[in-house]
Amino acid sequence: MESNNKLDKIIEARMKLKARFEKQMGETPSVADDKPMGTGAINRHGMPQLPKGQTITAKWPVLDLGYHPEIGLDRWRLTIDGAVENPIVLKWADFMALPQTKDTSDFHCVTTWSKMDMEWKGVSLLDLAALVMPKEEATHIMCYGYDTYTTNVAIEEALKPDVLLAHTVYGEPLALEHGGPVRMITPQLYAWKGSKWIKRIEFMTQNKRGFWEERGYSNTAYPWRNDRYS
Ligand SMILES: Nc1nc2c(c(=O)[nH]1)N[C@H]1C(S)=C(S)[C@@H](COP(=O)(O)O)O[C@H]1N2
Numbered sequence: 001m002e003s004n005n006k007l008d009k010i011i012e013a014r015m016k017l018k019a020r021f022e023k024q025m026g027e028t029p030s031v032a033d034d035k036p037m038g039t040g041a042i043n044r045h046g047m048p049q050l051p052k053g054q055t056i057t058a059k060w061p062v063l064d065l066g067y068h069p070e071i072g073l074d075r076w077r078l079t080i081d082g083a084v085e086n087p088i089v090l091k092w093a094d095f096m097a098l099p100q101t102k103d104t105s106d107f108h109c110v111t112t113w114s115k116m117d118m119e120w121k122g123v124s125l126l127d128l129a130a131l132v133m134p135k136e137e138a139t140h141i142m143c144y145g146y147d148t149y150t151t152n153v154a155i156e157e158a159l160k161p162d163v164l165l166a167h168t169v170y171g172e173p174l175a176l177e178h179g180g181p182v183r184m185i186t187p188q189l190y191a192w193k194g195s196k197w198i199k200r201i202e203f204m205t206q207n208k209r210g211f212w213e214e215r216g217y218s219n220t221a222y223p224w225r226n227d228r229y230s
């Protein structure tokens, strides 16, 4: 069947990417959850409960540039381009037909609140990368939101298995104010690295600063290193 073929291809490409970035991934100070399909350890497994300077919140604050773009599912597109073998533009149905990943992870905002044990569902960035296949010289991605937001992430962080383009949280569609219909999450980096209302992922051959990175926030953003500013 054609769809099985597609899935086989994604799985094969996923394994290749994992092998290619395994060493770099292991060198970063976060705990990769290699079983994110709802069965793996939560992402703080083996670590203290909270990174330094963070406080747990039960509420989920809204933090953004103040403009919440309303993108109907019929108009929604996700472009993945730049230094890749097969650039693509996905429509909503294409996106939802990709393998779906569930994961429980923590959300650390640089303004010191952390929301624990969030239950997400979406498409892993690893699977999206497997579709487009980053070229050998690709080192970073730039993520673009429909609100004009940008943020940059190193590939070895972006391809960790708990990085999702999430459309569902706690079993419900992601609310507009939190970046619905689809946002990125980066559980092992501060939350500003996850673009709400994501519309484009550009693979880059060198690092470039995004919106907050240009304004003094860290390029790397490791909560477990208290790595907030640069
Ligand atoms: N598109 C977009 N994504 C964004 C932002 C933004 O302003 N625009 N803010 C970032 C910041 S600073 C944080 S802390 C989180 C907040 O997500 P939340 O509003 O769902 O809590 O989204 C991040 N992603």
Ligand SMILES: [Mo]
Pocket: 063, 109, 110, 111, 191, 192
């Ligand atoms: Mo933030």
